[in-house]
Amino acid sequence: MQLCVALDLPSMEENLALVEKIKNYPIWLKVGLRSYIRDGKPFIDAIKNINPEFKIFLDLKLYDIPNTMADAAESIMGLGVDMFNVHASAGRKAMKEVMKRLEPYKDRPLVLAVTALTSFEETEFTHVYGESIATKADRFAQDTYEAGLDGVVCSAYESASIKSLTSNNFITLTPGIRPFGEDAGDQERVATIETAHAEKVNFIVVGRPIYKAANPAEVVEKILKNI
Secondary structure: OEEEEEEOOOOHHHHHHHHHHOOOOOOEEEEOHHHHHHHHHHHHHHHHHHOOOOEEEEEEEEOOOHHHHHHHHHHHOOOOOOEEEEEHHHOHHHHHHHHHHHOOOOOOOEEEEEOOOOOOOHHHHHHHHOOOHHHHHHHHHHHHHHOOOOEEEOOHHHHHHHHHHOOOOOEEEEOOEOOOOOOOOOOOOOEOHHHHHHOOOOEEEEOHHHHOOOOHHHHHHHHHHHO
16 A cells, blocks of 8 residues: 655645655655646646655546547646546546557556545435446446556545456555544545555545644654554
8 A cells, every 4th residue: 555645735835845844755646636727747847856756646537528538648648747547437438548548658657537536425426426436436447447547546435346346456546534533524435544454445645634734744654654
């Protein structure tokens, strides 16, 4: 299991200050929608300047028509990131188109697909998708696997089921991790490190419990010891 720290602070300066505090740890860093729209490629470059060994997950959840998604995926190749994601709701055709476009690249990033956002609770999800979270997450994961992607973004509670339907080598990345039982905030399906371990999760994403801590490096170190 690997740790991915979410860089979700209000400004690039605050995010980079956090990166400086945790620069000596073997971790991934997640650059999300707000940070990338606001700060763009210079933010990614600044992270690499602090520590070139950092692995970066670009969390934009691409969702559009197949050709547009493939165009965007190819553009991501020039950013120097190590993983990015699309949305499985775009369908198998779109996901296959993304992977086809990336075929010529020898060192492409890992590509994951979002199944069900961890902010969803059951009633709202069923209203939107017409099926339960567990059922639809499994179906989205199968579509993602068949389209040739590397894994999915899901909650910890869907990870083991998804691996049983696909492969133990199929990556699961789980947001909404509250490593030591912290407040859930705006997430619904949160989980601890112990749950993530039991569900065979490959990557855990942790944000607020780290960047709101008085000593973020201490929290990172504690998480790494537990995983």
